Amino acid sequence: MANSLIDVKNLYKQFPDGTVALENIHLTVNEGEFVSLVGPSGCGKSTLLRILAGLESITSGTAIVEGKVPGQGNRDEMAFVFQEPTLLPWRTVLHNVALPLELKGVNREERLGKAREILNLVGLSTREGAYPRELSGGMKMRVSIARALVTRPQLLLMDEPFGALDELTRQRLNDELLMIRFSTGATIVFVTHNVFEAVYLSERIAVMTPHPGRMATLVNVPTPYPRSSSFRGTQEYSKLVYEVLSELEGRKAVAA
């Protein structure tokens, strides 16, 4: 039986000012899956991700992540990648990546060793002594992902991590992310507003619509991994992109 790592049922989220951010959300993510949440701004996709991380409370309904209620002692097995690289500017790349282990009390030698292993994986070994401000946007994001991976999490929650990058860097990091997923076996929930990115990366895409945030539909991407840039040129890819776009526009495109 495929173990569900995330199980969200009938979830509502209302902010203190009264806006309904999420309404009637159902979502199951199985172990090892790559699921994207796609939608325009205001559809609650980031809020949903933050709820899964335990950074936001739930108004009603349930969310179970790795067998527990989010934010209650299940964070050892998960990691979060923010929209911004959120690196400590006063620390070198190596010590930024080692931070999660440091906070867990892992001794210096062990945590630096593990940080170096991960830096190797993301191809940043040569920059371990650099400070964040010396790095390009893409490299900062790689460091941020390396930091998330250093605890060897089972679940990776990513909140529009490549939104601020140029197209070429983004595509390169997409390929790197798939490679990382292949070598770590992590389950990934990926928030993006970029439909092309979502289709390229995911096995399933949850399409969300705004005001209030609802889950319109789930789109399956049957193309097997490994995927490479040539996938972007296939008819299957275009069809899937079109399908997701139509769902986002509320099927108007299909009717036309």
Add this chain to the structure above:
Amino acid sequence: MTQKALTQQASPSVTVTKPRSSWLENVLPPVVAFVIIVILWQLAVIVFAPPPFILPGPRGVIEAFQDRGDRLFSATWITFRGAALSFLASSLIGALVALLLVSVPFLYKGFFPYTVVLQAVPVVAIAPIIIIWFGVGLNAIVAIGVIIAIFPVIANTVIGLRSTDTGLKHLFQLYDATPWQTVLKLRLPAALPYFFTGLRIAAGASVIGAIVGEYIGGMAGTQGGLGFLIVELKGRLQMSSLFATAICAAILGILFFAVVSWVSNLFLKNWHESAREG
């Protein structure tokens, strides 16, 4: 392809460090400007021939340094001692008070507005009160110095401690960092640039505080600092010596500022914008 080629061309120019402009290039212009000003000053004294108790020439000031060198040096040393003590006390107590204000919401709400407002209180207005309380001497001078130097330290450090990046706070929250870890590894380092801004202001303020304290309360005779020397020389219309004293005070202020800037740069040079140059 073209875009790839472009980025490849562009990236080295970003990472390559600029060759350090030569020492001469930086130091020569201010030195030349200084010499020009001194020459103009000397010319003005020769041409207009003002009485020496109104405007002494550079030569008179140099003579004052020669005649009263020992006295000037000991006065500068005494003022330095008072200023240094008030600076150290302000930095230390200021940082601790800031930490306390930020940790206890009631204290922050109740007292932080006062720390902002109290910066505007003119020190000459309270100096006599302090001197009556503490008596004439080093204690009173340090107290006056602390009163004007501590508030910029508190105000800046509090702002620094409260402006920690939200994303970074969430990051620490996600890894279940203890409050102690969050303070030590996130909030304190993040507040450091603000703290040093406070220290730069405090550096100048503690020199002013020491001189004002001596000026108003002072210590007579060989125990007197620059502030007292100023009072004494003013009474005797020793204009060239007053110029020499002012120069000593200026050098003291600049020295304090330079030391704080150097230490600040040492801590921030790798990561903070404020330390990029110099």
